[in-house]
Amino acid sequence: MTNLFENYGRLPFSLIKGEDQYLFDDRGNKYLDFTSGIGVMNLGYSFEKGKVAVKAQLDSLSHLSNLYQNPLQEDVAEKLSQNHSYKAFFCNSGTEANEAALKLTHLIKKDQKILAFIDGFHGRTFGAMSATMQEKIQAGFSPLLPNFVASPFNDVVALEQILEKEKIGAIIFEIIQGEGGVLPISPDFVEALKTCQQKGILLIIDEVQTGIGRTGKLFAFEHFDFEPDIFTLAKALANGIPTGAMLAKNKYASYFSAGKHGSTFGGNPLAMASANEVLKEIDSDFLEKVTDKGIFFLKLLTEKLSVKATVKSIRGLGLMIGIQLTDEKKVPEVLALLRENGLLALSAGHDVIRLLPPLVMTKVELQKGAELLEKIL
Template sequence: MKHVFPTYDRYPVDIVKGNGTVVKDATGKTYLDFTSGIAVCNSGHCPENVTEAIQSQLANIWHTSNLYECALQDSVAELITDGTDKLVFFCNSGTEANEAALKLARKYTGKEKIITFEKSFHGRTFGSMSATGQAKIHQGFGSLVPGFTYVPYNDIESFKTELDENTAAVLLEVIQGEGGVIPGNAAWLMEVQRLCKKTGVLLIIDEVQTGLGRTGTLYGFQQTFLDPDIFTLAKGLGNGLPIGAMVGKEHLSSAFGPGSHGSTFGGN
């Protein structure tokens, strides 16, 4: 590839067609796809029901902007929240969903400190990169967004040390993905939640990789008794289309009124 920044160390395979779990490259060679587009195509490539829905919508309209009401957005948000006291902000990616979560947490609490965890991964924009507890992701980009602190995963004593009156939120993955597929200990997760509730700190769960059935439940946190204030989705949510979502409890909406946040293409 001669005209694209070399930000990926790409395999010399040009995938041009796919169906289910089978894909075909430009030379006609077929492969079994075990990556799902980095945890994206939960329903496989070009599933009939998704293809039909896309074609049907394209025949009507594909952009109006969020300056207008959209019944379809509201219907999808209802499915995502599943009868709980939560609201949805639609965006285009997991990084954007995490950015929205971080902004909402700081604005609602009026505090700045965010606790995340070593080996975590939350994205590559400056806010979500600053939330990511991996030095190799930060390298070369200068000063990060201030206010983030990283503690060892599954270590409650280290977490207690950092939790203070200046903490706005805790951001975690129930299973660390990029960090090496490391599950959160159930007792540790529950104690983190208990301490958050006790101190008025918001609990944010990054479900970008673990959400939408990838762990056996709709959301990974549902395998415990966790009740996050905010959680984030993307990847499998669009089955390959750029769709992300930040989901937060309804009372947080006081900090996210008109003009506080937005996305030109979010919710298309």
């Protein structure tokens, strides 16, 4: 008997403790974590600077409404601002960040449509869900919000055809489709989207899963020299403390005048204390190490797994990697075998094993994970 809605497919054990890159369950088992709590714990479970900051803030002031000045919000916003080029709005999650982005877009591009890509994921609230072009996410919730248009990801021809037919004011997309199967954006699609921006179409980049160092850059769009009009963050921003952020170019700040949008808990002191320490930690040296480990890990997985009959492809960027299987029915079986052998991993799309290890994981531990994947697959 449970007192909870059964809207999650929960595994039959509880995780009760985390240390560094390891998790421990209520049965005494230890796991090497290749999930980071679905991309949240980028700095692992023993990020002491963050813990100290949150504990100190809890003793000082745990909540501050947005009726008052908040210096911690200012500190975090400055670190995210790309040299003071963007203004920040803080919320509590990725879907809230995307809702804020969509509301702002509606004010800027009133009565124009928003283009989103098939198999993208932007959240489960109504606006974000309307932009999440996955049937399994949208099923049962019609009618969704109007003025959203779907197109295949990485398909330049389809994009051009949509733009000819529809009055598109903005495009929302991920640099790597995470939930959709760890599918990176292609170079020609990057150029096509930049062309759209040059024609006045807003680019909204969802960095909820790819941001905060996951790909070896603070934001994944930096790999491709994008300058998004709007971008969104959450997950790893505060390393386990719920928070989200929507950032927009300074010229759009006036559209969110007082009362246009808000959040009771958005940018609360506990979340900001943690986020501030996270952003201090993820400096250029840290990101270089992530890049190095990402290259090492992808090469290692390719060497060990590309010869396997069960593996169709291996792809990713930094420490966000997908292993596409030849048979999608094997995904749950592989994940179960990995758990039995002390490693936690994720699924994505229809046929992908998704790996999101903490960015502080060592090469020794990455190799241990690769060897176990080789054994299981």
